[in-house]
Amino acid sequence: MTEIRMVDLRGQYLRLRGEIERGWGAVMESCRFINGPEVGELELALAEFTGARHVVTCGNGTDALRIALMALDLRPGDEVIVPAFSYAACAEVVCLAGLVPVPADVDSATFNITPQSAERAISPRTRVLMPVHLFGQPCDMEGIMALAGRYGLHVIEDNAQSLGARCRNSDGKAPFAGTLGTIGCTSFFPTKNLGCYGDGGAIFTNDDRLARRIRMIANHGQEEKYSHRVIGFNSRLDTLQAVVLNVKLPHLPDWNEARRRVAAMYSDSLAATEGITLPQAARGADHVWHQYTLRVAGNERDRLRQWLASRGVPTMVYYPMPLHMQEAYRHRMRMAGTPEVAERLAAEVLSLPMHTELTQNQIEYIAVTIKEFFATSGACPE
């Protein structure tokens, strides 16, 4: 059996390298490294793929979130509701914008905030909901948009982990995650479901006025050269990265399908294993399995992790600490109750290898090794 990797970017590269390197060659010849025509082509392709009216690419997913907040006419001290259990960028950009993050607890089955948990975090100063579609699964966007409508809030979707996942609405429509809020954001960090070969990000909106503003902010606040109308900064996607993404985007549906197959194999092989809870796809929602994340009961997570590592199975803990316990954000947040589920998840979650190159043999080996841990002395306290 070949070495098991947490992520494996090489297989896709080898399959697409001819096309990618031809595209790179053309950019090198033209020397249009910034804002080459490939960037505009990618923006159009992403708009067509997702159905979003406007797509603006930028330097990375964190910038995408930051630009989204800057585009919304918020005032210092306004509150933004973020998940307590998420990647740090969410709380970070809120603080950078002079705003106050308010953590909402997440659901233990989906790892996402819910309309109910978000509502409990609302105050008269709340202006924005920032749902994160974590690990590949969209939040209940119908519920979240209804909540936003009732309280007059903006919604910024952090879709860094769920590009290509569809929400299932009660009217039968299935719009893509990241296209439902006021603004959607994504990241093309190499390990995301659609990744480039460096940093990259994009912003989605159906609002013409906001799209213009977003484009200005990402380019020093200018629409025409040397006429600076708002405070912006420099956040652009390199032309070389746009080439990679233009080649990769058409494959995203197949790659997400390959991830679904991996997840289904894990779930079959690990069914009814005592000591772990398997991740669930919420009824109705698509799941594109950015991560396959177990919950390990009884304080055994770290020992299981070691057991697997010593048998050639890498794992990761996304995320070991909820945002409201992080030193950097702790004192900048307003707390609306203790996010108890987030705290429990931080102690229990364990993400297994997940990528498009995993073989059935590897998946079976990983499952058997996990079962052995619980069946043998591995599960006994030291």
Ligand SMILES: *Cc1c(COP(=O)(O)O)cnc(C)c1O
């Ligand atoms: C990756 C990620 C980001 C940040 O994206 P970068 O491109 O690394 O800046 C933000 N939010 C979530 C949920 C992410 O997974």
